[in-house]
Amino acid sequence: MIKFLDLNKINNRFRSEFEVSFSKSLDDAHFILGKNVINFENEFASYCGAQFCVGTANGLDALTLILKGYIQLGKLQKGDKVIVPANTFIATILSVLHADLVPVLVEPNPDSYNITIDSIKESKADAKAIIMVHLYGQLCDVEDILEFAETNDLLLIEDAAQAHGAECKLGMAGNVSNAAAFSFYPSKNLGALGDGGAITTNNEDLARVIRQLRNYGSTKKYTNKILGYNSRLDDMQAAFLSIKLGExxxxxxxxxxxxxxxxxxxxxxxxxxxxxxxxxxxxxxxxxxxxxxxxxxxxxxxxxxxxxxxxxxxxxxxxxxxxxxxxxxxxxxxxxxxxxxxxxxxxxxxxxxxxxxxxxxxxx
CATH class of the missing domain: 3.90.1150.10 (Aspartate Aminotransferase, domain 1)
Known part of the structure; x- marks a missing residue:
């Protein structure tokens, strides 16, 4: 049998490193937002060429918290329209709905499976943001879409859940938009041994707000400034991801x-x-x-x-x-x-x- 994806074989390459890392984390006993998360956030931001990375519990939360963050900053308002591809995984659309925004579905290019500048224009939507999904690991027409977004004062967000490491003339996935969401579901090119996600951005204010949102709206324990959530990248998964990032x-x-x-x-x-x-x-x-x-x-x-x-x-x-x-x-x-x-x-x-x-x- 030729397996579709042999996760045992993929992860067994790192078994000894995983075991050492697990032992260290067990001794450290700082399991939530510990040094492993900080290290991985810094490493992944650097890998993508972005200034900031914020780890989350999963890819859906990453997308949702980007949108919630922009609402918190006044860049979006509840009820605003967001352009998304009609053929994406449902999580992209769920993130828009969970943020109390309105998804506007547009057709993809039948060859690349990604949305294009033409499909965005044809939607004629009075939108405030675009989520471009790099479906199956292939970048969208980034240059054209980014130019359109900047010209029309639209937020451009990447759903890069399947595109870790993809790059174009403008840079890496995760650094060719205002903000990007990643998933580290075990089957991804960079997959954890459980669930996980992350957000990359060059916007310091957005990163700050998302760090609050992912942790009950708090930056100091038991002090909650905004209505937040519990969506934190697990410290152990962050350690495993740091190991796998090198490959x-x-x-x-x-x-x-x-x-x-x-x-x-x-x-x-x-x-x-x-x-x-x-x-x-x-x-x-x-x-x-x-x-x-x-x-x-x-x-x-x-x-x-x-x-x-x-x-x-x-x-x-x-x-x-x-x-x-x-x-x-x-x-x-x-x-x-x-x-x-x-x-x-x-x-x-x-x-x-x-x-x-x-x-x-x-x-x-």
Whole structure:
């Protein structure tokens, strides 16, 4: 069986370092917002090229706290509209709703799966912010979207939950907008051994407010200045993330190598391969192809012992939780969600496994 993602194999590379770090943390006994969190926040901010990083409990909280932070600073008001891609993971939209803002869904580019400046303009929304999702690890058209946001005085926020280490001419994911949210869910390119998230920004006021919001609205114990939440990156997970951060660039390089083999050697008219321009703007959190008959294709993969996943089978506006949007139509998004399937790709995938996937797909 060729696993879709072998987390045991990925994390066993760091087992001895994890054990040493766990022992030190156990002795230190500072489990909440301790030195491991401070160290990782500094390291990850530096990695992204940003001035500030604030660890959170998960990626959804990271996005939500960015929006709540801007409301606290008076940059957004409840009821303001926020442009989001219609084909994103539901968490992006939930963050907008949890912040008492209004999501405006727009269609993605059918090749890159990301929103573009054209789709943003076509929405004609009287929005106050844009959340650009670097879906599957590929950066959006950052330069054009950033210029549009600055020209129209819109806040630009990155949902970089799948794009750790992706970069373009303007910089790294996490430093090409006003603020960015990351997830460290175990399957991510930089994944914890549990849940976790972070926010990066160059706005000192935003960082300060988010540090309050994540910790009950407090900067001093038992003194609460604003209505806050409990959303803190776990100190032990921060320690593990610091260890894994050192291998992130190498892991992303390996993912791109595998993607290039797939793109150059898979040759089957029944399978639409993803768009990739060959640069570091893609870190291939997922390698997503499209097929017309997904049930038949997945059965074929099962019969040939190749694991797969679907990111994601149901578009957000068709989810029961978002029934308020069910009357809307997004044909591009709906077509994408009917056809996509993610193939195995990870830094520990062996060359013979990659070739086996190519062989099986070419024989479909």
């Amino acid at each position: 992130l660039n190498a892991d992303n390089k390996r993912r791109r190598e595998i993607a290039k083999v797939y793109l150059s050697e898979i040759n089957n008219p029944k399978i639409k391969l993803p768009f990739y321009n060959g640069t570091k703007n893609h870190v291939f959190y997922a390698f997503v192809v499209e097929v017309d008959d997904r049930n038949d294709f997945t059965e074929y993969l099962n019969n040939h012992n190749i694991e797969w996943l679907i990111h994601y089978p149901i578009p957000p506006h068709k989810q029961e939780a978002l029934s308020a949007f069910s009357n809307l139509e997004f044909p591009v998004t709906e077509n994408i969600h009917k056809k996509i399937i993610s193939l195995p790709i990870s830094p520990v995938l062996e060359n013979n496994e990659v070739q086996k996937v190519v062989e099986i797909l070419n024989s479909y």
